[in-house]
Amino acid sequence: MTLxxxxxxxxxxxxxxxxxxxxxxxxxxxxxxxxxxxxxxPSTVFxxxxxxxxxxxxxxxxxxxxxxNALRLPAQAEPGIAIPVPQTTRVExxxxxxxxxxxxxxLDVAPLGSAFPGAALFPLDRLARSLTPAMRRLDARRMVxxxxxxxxxxxxxxxxxxxxxxxxxxxAEIVITNGAMEALNLCLQAVTQPGDxxxxxxxxxxxxxxxxxxxxxxxVEVATHPRSGVDLASLAEVLQRHPVKACWFMPxxxxxxxxxxxDSSKQAMVELLARHEVPLIEDDVYGEMxxxxxxxxxxxxxxxxxxxxxxxxxxxxxxxxYRVGWTAAGRFASDIQRLKLMSTLSxxxxxxxxxxxxxERGSYERHLRQLRQALAGQQALALRLIARHFPDGTxxxxxxxxxxxxxxxxxxVDALQLHRMALSQRISIAPGHLFSxxxxxAHCLRLxxxxxGDARFEAALKTLGELASLLCKEAAHAQASA
Amino acid sequence: MTLxxxxxxxxxxxxxxxxxxxxxxxxxxxxxxxxxxxxxxPSTVFxxxxxxxxxxxxxxxxxxxxxxNALRLPAQAEPGIAIPVPQTTRVExxxxxxxxxxxxxxLDVAPLGSAFPGAALFPLDRLARSLTPAMRRLDARRMVxxxxxxxxxxxxxxxxxxxxxxxxxxxAEIVITNGAMEALNLCLQAVTQPGDxxxxxxxxxxxxxxxxxxxxxxxVEVATHPRSGVDLASLAEVLQRHPVKACWFMPxxxxxxxxxxxDSSKQAMVELLARHEVPLIEDDVYGEMxxxxxxxxxxxxxxxxxxxxxxxxxxxxxxxxYRVGWTAAGRFASDIQRLKLMSTLSxxxxxxxxxxxxxERGSYERHLRQLRQALAGQQALALRLIARHFPDGTxxxxxxxxxxxxxxxxxxVDALQLHRMALSQRISIAPGHLFSxxxxxAHCLRLxxxxxGDARFEAALKTLGELASLLCKEAAHAQASA
Numbered sequence: 001m002t003l004x005x006x007x008x009x010x011x012x013x014x015x016x017x018x019x020x021x022x023x024x025x026x027x028x029x030x031x032x033x034x035x036x037x038x039x040x041x042p043s044t045v046f047x048x049x050x051x052x053x054x055x056x057x058x059x060x061x062x063x064x065x066x067x068x069n070a071l072r073l074p075a076q077a078e079p080g081i082a083i084p085v086p087q088t089t090r091v092e093x094x095x096x097x098x099x100x101x102x103x104x105x106x107l108d109v110a111p112l113g114s115a116f117p118g119a120a121l122f123p124l125d126r127l128a129r130s131l132t133p134a135m136r137r138l139d140a141r142r143m144v145x146x147x148x149x150x151x152x153x154x155x156x157x158x159x160x161x162x163x164x165x166x167x168x169x170x171x172a173e174i175v176i177t178n179g180a181m182e183a184l185n186l187c188l189q190a191v192t193q194p195g196d197x198x199x200x201x202x203x204x205x206x207x208x209x210x211x212x213x214x215x216x217x218x219x220v221e222v223a224t225h226p227r228s229g230v231d232l233a234s235l236a237e238v239l240q241r242h243p244v245k246a247c248w249f250m251p252x253x254x255x256x257x258x259x260x261x262x263d264s265s266k267q268a269m270v271e272l273l274a275r276h277e278v279p280l281i282e283d284d285v286y287g288e289m290x291x292x293x294x295x296x297x298x299x300x301x302x303x304x305x306x307x308x309x310x311x312x313x314x315x316x317x318x319x320x321x322y323r324v325g326w327t328a329a330g331r332f333a334s335d336i337q338r339l340k341l342m343s344t345l346s347x348x349x350x351x352x353x354x355x356x357x358x359x360e361r362g363s364y365e366r367h368l369r370q371l372r373q374a375l376a377g378q379q380a381l382a383l384r385l386i387a388r389h390f391p392d393g394t395x396x397x398x399x400x401x402x403x404x405x406x407x408x409x410x411x412x413v414d415a416l417q418l419h420r421m422a423l424s425q426r427i428s429i430a431p432g433h434l435f436s437x438x439x440x441x442a443h444c445l446r447l448x449x450x451x452x453g454d455a456r457f458e459a460a461l462k463t464l465g466e467l468a469s470l471l472c473k474e475a476a477h478a479q480a481s482a
Numbered sequence: 483m484t485l486x487x488x489x490x491x492x493x494x495x496x497x498x499x500x501x502x503x504x505x506x507x508x509x510x511x512x513x514x515x516x517x518x519x520x521x522x523x524p525s526t527v528f529x530x531x532x533x534x535x536x537x538x539x540x541x542x543x544x545x546x547x548x549x550x551n552a553l554r555l556p557a558q559a560e561p562g563i564a565i566p567v568p569q570t571t572r573v574e575x576x577x578x579x580x581x582x583x584x585x586x587x588x589l590d591v592a593p594l595g596s597a598f599p600g601a602a603l604f605p606l607d608r609l610a611r612s613l614t615p616a617m618r619r620l621d622a623r624r625m626v627x628x629x630x631x632x633x634x635x636x637x638x639x640x641x642x643x644x645x646x647x648x649x650x651x652x653x654a655e656i657v658i659t660n661g662a663m664e665a666l667n668l669c670l671q672a673v674t675q676p677g678d679x680x681x682x683x684x685x686x687x688x689x690x691x692x693x694x695x696x697x698x699x700x701x702v703e704v705a706t707h708p709r710s711g712v713d714l715a716s717l718a719e720v721l722q723r724h725p726v727k728a729c730w731f732m733p734x735x736x737x738x739x740x741x742x743x744x745d746s747s748k749q750a751m752v753e754l755l756a757r758h759e760v761p762l763i764e765d766d767v768y769g770e771m772x773x774x775x776x777x778x779x780x781x782x783x784x785x786x787x788x789x790x791x792x793x794x795x796x797x798x799x800x801x802x803x804y805r806v807g808w809t810a811a812g813r814f815a816s817d818i819q820r821l822k823l824m825s826t827l828s829x830x831x832x833x834x835x836x837x838x839x840x841x842e843r844g845s846y847e848r849h850l851r852q853l854r855q856a857l858a859g860q861q862a863l864a865l866r867l868i869a870r871h872f873p874d875g876t877x878x879x880x881x882x883x884x885x886x887x888x889x890x891x892x893x894x895v896d897a898l899q900l901h902r903m904a905l906s907q908r909i910s911i912a913p914g915h916l917f918s919x920x921x922x923x924a925h926c927l928r929l930x931x932x933x934x935g936d937a938r939f940e941a942a943l944k945t946l947g948e949l950a951s952l953l954c955k956e957a958a959h960a961q962a963s964a
Contacts, residue, residue: 098820107623119622128617131832135610140601141589142803178660178805178826185825194676194698210824216676321624321831323660338580342692343667344660348830349803350613 005040006047007369010055013048015293017057017068018400028058028066055373056380069380076387079395079408081231082440084202084221088242089437091213097206097434100419104428110460113419113428115255116320117403117450121374123367127319127354134353142349148341150176150326151349154356158326167301169310169328175337176347180285180313180325183336185211186343187281187309187327188246190335192217196245199238201230203406203435203444205255205283208248212437219437220244226397226406229254229261232268239276246279252296253286256435256446257406258399260296270302279332280308285325288317288368290401291376306330314355317371318364322351374452375403382449385458389465391472403450408443409468412475415445421467427460487522488529489851492537495530497775499539499550500882510540510548537855538862551862558869561877561890563713564922566684566703570724571919573695579688579916582901586910592942595901595910597737598802599885599932603853608845609801609836616835624831630823632658632808633831636838640808649783651792651810657819658829662767662795662807665818667693668825669763669791669809670728672817674699678727681720683712685888685917685926687737687765690730694919701919702726708879708888711736711743714750721758728761733781735768738917738928739888740881742778752784761814762790767807770799770850772883773858788812796837799853800846804833856934857885864931867940871947873954885932890925891950894957897927903949909942 003011016022029037034045049066052058058066104113111118149155155174162169177183184207192198194216200208202221212219220242223234230249238244251261251269261269273280284298300310309332313325324347329336340346358364379398382405386396395408409415415431422429430448432441451457485493498504511519516527531548534540540548586595593600631637637656644651659665666689674680676698682690684703694701702724705716712731720726733743733751743751755762766780782792791814795807806829811818822828840846861880864887868878877890891897897913904911912930914923929946933939 094820094824098823122622124622125618128614128832131613131617131836132610135613136607140604140606178830181824182826189696207824214671214821214824321828323826323828323830338576339696341580342576342663342689342696344664344805344826346803346805348660348805348833350610350832350836351830354613354832 006044006051009034009038009040009044010048010051011293013052014055014057018292022068024068026068027064028068030065051373054377056377076383077395078397079226079406079444081223081225082202083223084436084440085438086238086241088197088218088220091209091217091219091437093206093209093434093437094213097210100431100434103423108426109423110427110454110456111451112447112460112464113430114448114451115430117316117375117448118452118454119320120453121371121450122318122320123358123363124319126363127322127358130354130357131350134357135350138349138353148175148337148346150174150347151352151356154324154352154359155326157356157359162328165295165297165301167298167310169300173328173330173333175327175329175333175340176352177325177327177340178344178347179315179323180283180311181207182340182344183311183313183325183327184208184248184281184283186336186339187311187329187332188212188215188217188248189339190309190329190332191246191279191281197242199235199242199244199247201249201254201257203256203432203441204248205250206434208283209437221436222247224254224257224259226257226259228265229257229259230265230269232265232272235269236272239272239278244276244278246281247273248281248283249299250283250286251299252284253289253399253402255286255402256404256430258397258402258404260400261299263297266297266299267302270299270308274305274307277307282308282310284310284312285316286402287312289372289375289403291372291379292400296401300328303330306332309336317368318358319351319355322355323348324351324355372401375450378403378449378452379405381458382447382461385461386465389462391465391469394468403448405447405449407445407447409445410472411443412479413443413468413471415442418445418464418467418471421471422464425463425467427464429464488526488533491516491520491522491526492530492533493775495534496537496539500774504550506550508550510550512547533855536859538859558865559877560879561708561888561926563705563707564684565705566918566922567920568723570679570700570702573691573699573701573919575688575691575916575919576695579692582913582916585905590908591905592909592936592938593933594929594942594946595912596930596933597912599798599857599930600934600936601802602935603856603932604800604802605845605849606801609804609840612836612839613832616839617832620831620835630657630819630828632656632829633834633838636806636834636841637808639838639841644810647777647779647783649780649792651782655810655812655815657809657811657815657822658834659807659809659822660826660829661797661805662765662793663689664822664826665793665795665807665809666690666730666763666765668818668821669793669811669814670694670697670699670730671821672791672811672814673728673761673763679724681717681724681726681729683731683736683739685738685914685923686730687732688916690765691919703918704729706736706739706741708739708741710747711739711741712747712751714747714754717751718754721754721760726758726760728763729755730763730765731781732765732768734766734778735771735881735884737768737884738886738912740879740884740886742882743781745779748779748781749784752781752790756787756789760789764790764792766792766794767798768884769794771854771857771885773854773861774882778883782810785812788814791818799850800840801833801837804837805830806833806837854883857932860885860931860934861887863940864929864943867943868947871944873947873951876950885930887929887931889927889929891927892954893925894961895925895950895953897924900927900946900949900953903953904946907945907949909946911946
C-alpha cells in the first residue's frame with residue numbers, strides 16, 4: 001500500500017493544482033529544478049509528470065516543459081443550493097425510475113445515464129482467477145453453516161481498512177450483505193415502521209426514494225449544497241419540525257451531486273443527530289474514489305453513540321456483479337443480522353471468498369489508485385466537452401471524487417424530453433426527475449463520466465449538448481411567438 | 483440424463499418395495515431368474531442389488547440371496563393430523579427461532595436440528611472448478627449491466643428443466659434470486675400489504691412465519707396431514723372465513739412434516755385457489771429429492787391463471803452457499819423483478835455463471851440420483867434407530883423425499899426442554915415450537931437425517947432417544963407422586 005516515489009511527487013503537484021497554489025497556465029518545475037530541490041532522479045520526475053498528464057491535470061509543450069491545464073476554464077458556473085419544500089412527501093417515483101433505467105439497458109447505448117462505471121476499470125480477470133482456488137480452500141462444512149454475518153476473513157479485511165483509515169469499528173458491527181443496496185435497505189428496516197418520516201438529501205439518489213416507497217415511509221428533503229453536501233441549518237430545522245426516525249445521507253461524493261461534506265460538517269452533523277437520537281444511514285459507496293490526497297473520512301468516524309450505520313460495497317470500485325457489500329451498523333448490527341437472516345439468509349460465498357483472497361494479496365490499493373486516476377482524467381475531459389458543447393447558462397458541478405456530474409440546464413429545458421431525444425440517438429442520461437420525491441429538478445441531469453476509453457463518450461456529450469441547445473432555442477422561439 | 487440399465491432395474495424393484503408388492507422378508511428374484519426374465523446380464527443384476535442395499539432397502543444373506551429389509555418394522559405409528567385454531571394470529575416467533583438456531587451453529591454439534599443436508603453430499607469441488615473459467619468467458623460489459631432478472635443462460639437452463647418435467651413455464655416468468663428465501667419473501671411482498679392474512683400449513687416452516695412477522699402479516703393455519711399435506715376441506719373453510727391474500731404452501735416434502743400432496747390434491751387446490759383469486763406462493767426446494775420413480779410435479783403444473791409463484795433454489799440439492807434461487811412467478815413476475823431491483827439489485831454473477839456452466843455440462847441428473855439414494859438409505863437408518871431407542875408412543879413420519887423426519891413424542895415431553903438437554907450433549911434438534919405461530923407442537927420435533935457418513939449420527943439418535951425416555955419417566959413419576 002506504500003506509494004512509489006513518483007506517485008508521491010505526482011500527488012503533491014496534483015494537490016497544489018487542486019488547491020490552486022498552481023494555477024492554470026503555470027509551468028511545473030523543470031526536471032532539473034525538481035531533481036535538485038527534491039533529490040529525486042530525472043526519471044522519477046518524468047514518470048510523475050506523465051501520470052499528471054494521464055490525469056488530465058497538465059500538458060507538455062514541446063521544448064518548453066509541462067503546464068497546468070486550462071481545462072476547467074472558461075469555468076462554468078456551479079449549480080447553487082436548491083431549497084426543498086418543508087413538507088414530508090409520500091414517495092411515488094419507482095415507475096419513472098423503472099421506465100428511464102429500463103430504456104437505457106442496451107449495450108449499444110452510450111451509458112451516460114448508467115449508475116456504474118465502465119467494466120474496463122476493474123480487475124475482473126484477476127478476481128475471476130481468485131474464485132476457484134479460494135473456494136477449494138474453503139472447509140466444505142462452512143458451506144452449510146449459517147453464514148449470515150458473512151465470511152470472517154472478509155469481515156476482518158474490511159475491519160482492517162476501517163482501522164487504517166482511522167475509523168473506529170468493531171468486528172462485531174460488520175455484516176456482509178448483497179451489495180450496499182441490501183445493506184441500506186436492511187438499515188432502513190431496522191429503524192423504521194411504515195408511515196415513519198425519513199430525511200434525505202435534495203436531490204437524492206433514486207434508490208433511497210424507492211426504498212422509502214417500498215417500505216411506505218415518508219420523505220422529508222434536506223437542502224444539500226452541490227459542493228459541501230447536507231446543509232446543517234436545514235437539517236436542524238427539519239429535525240425540529242418533523243418526527244424524523246432516520247436520515248439516509250451520502251456525505252462523500254453524493255449521488256447525484258458529487259458533493260463532499262467537509263470533515264467539520266460531518267462531525268457537527270453526527271453530533272446534531274446524536275442529540276436528537278436519530279440514526280444515520282450513511283451511504284459511502286463512492287468514498288474510495290477520491291481525487292485528493294486522502295480518503296475523506298465517513299461520518300461514522302465521528303460516531304460516539306453507535307447511531308451511524310455505515311454502508312458500502314465493492315460493487316462500484318472493484319467487483320461489480322459480485323454483489324458484496326456490508327454495513328458497520330453500530331448498535332443496530334444484531335437487528336440487521338436478523339433481518340438479513342429472514343430475507344436473504346446470507347451472501348454468496350464464492351463472491352466473498354474471491355474478494356477476501358484478493359484483498360489479502362494486497363493489490364487493492366494499487367487498483368484503487370489507477371481507478372481514481374482514470375476517473376479524475378475523465379472528469380476533466382467531460383468538463384471540457386460540456387464547456388464547449390452545452391448551451392449558455394448551463395451549470396455543472398466539479399466533484400472531488402466519484403464519477404457523476406450534475407448539470408443544471410437553463411430552466412426552460414425539460415430533462416425528461418432531453419432523455420427521450422438522447423435515447424433516440426442511442427445515448428442515455430439520468431434526468432433530474434429521478435432524484436426528488438417532488439420532481440423539482442426537471443431541468444437537471446446526472447451524467448456518468450466513468451467509462452474512460454469508450455469511444456462514444458466524446459461524440460455522445462457533443463450530441464447531448466446540441467440537443468440541449470436545440471431545446472433552449474425551441475423554448476425561446478415558443479416564448480417569442482406566444 | 484438417461485438411466486443405466488442396472489439403475490432402471492433397481493428403481494423398478496424399489497418401487498415394488500415401496501408399494502409393498504414386495505414385502506419385508508420377501509426374497510428378491512435370484513440372479514439367474516432375473517437374467518432370464520429381464521434379459522439382462524448377471525453383473526447388471528448384481529449392480530442393481532448393491533444399489534438397493536446401499537439405499538437400505540434390501541440385505542444379502544450369505545449363500546441365500548437378497549431379502550427385503552424389515553427396517554421399518556416394528557412399524558411405528560405415524561403422527562395424525564393436528565387441527566389448528568380457526569383464528570388468525572399475529573406472528574411472534576423470531577426470537578425463539580434465533581435462540582434455538584443460534585445455539586446449534588457450532589461445528590462440534592451433531593446437526594440434527596440443521597435445515598441443510600451435509601456438505602459431503604454436494605459436488606462442491608466440481609462447482610468451484612466451474613467458477614474461474616465461467617467468469618472469464620463472461621463479456622465484462624455484462625458485469626455492469628442491470629442483471630436483475632438473472633443470467634439468461636441460467637434462466638434458460640431452469641426453464642428447460644420445467645419443460646422436461648412437463649410444467650409449463652415461460653422464460654419471462656423466471657427471476658433469479660438470492661436463494662429461495664429471497665424469492666419467497668419477494669413473492670409475499672408482491673401480493674400483500676401490512677395487516678393482510680396469509681394462509682400457511684400447520685405445522686409450517688419457521689422462515690415462513692418469520693417472513694410474515696417481518697412484514698406485519700397475520701397467519702391463519704390450515705390443517706396439514708403428515709402424509710398427504712394441505713387438507714383441502716380445511717383450506718376451503720379458511721378461504722371462506724378469512725380474507726386470505728395469499729397462501730404459502732410446500733406441496734412437495736413439506737418442511738417439517740415431509741408430507742407430499744397427491745397430484746390430484748394439488749390440482750384441486752390450484753383450482754380452489756383460482757376460484758377465490760388467491761395467489762399461491764409455492765415453496766418447492768425439496769421437490770428434486772424424491773425417493774419414488776419420478777419427480778412429483780409442483781402445484782405450478784396445474785396453474786392456468788398465472789396465480790402460482792413457484793419458488794425453488796439450488797441451495798438444498800446442489801450448491802449451498804452459492805445463494806442462487808428463483809421464482810417462476812406467473813402474472814407477478816414483473817412486480818417481483820422490480821421489488822428485487824429495489825432490495826438487492828441482482829444475484830451474484832459468479833454463482834450464476836458457475837451453476838449455468840455446471841447445468842450445461844449435464845451432470846446434474848447424475849448428482850441428483852446419488853443424492854436421492856444417499857438420503858433414502860439414511861432415512862431407513864434413522865427410522866430403524868428411532869424405533870430402537872425412542873420411548874413407546876413415539877410417532878414418526880415416513881416421508882417419500884427430503885431429509886426431515888417429524889416426531890411426535892408422548893404428550894408429556896416438552897421438546898424445548900429436550901432441545902436444551904440435547905444441546906448439553908452437543909446434539910441439536912428443531913423443537914416443534916418453531917413451527918407454529920401458536921406453539922401447538924410442543925411435544926414434537928424435526929430431525930435432519932441428511933448428513934450421511936457423519937459418525938456422530940447413530941450415537942446422537944441413541945442419546946436423543948434416551949433423553950426423551952428420561953423425560954417421559956420423569957413426567958410419569960411427577961404425576962404418580964402428585
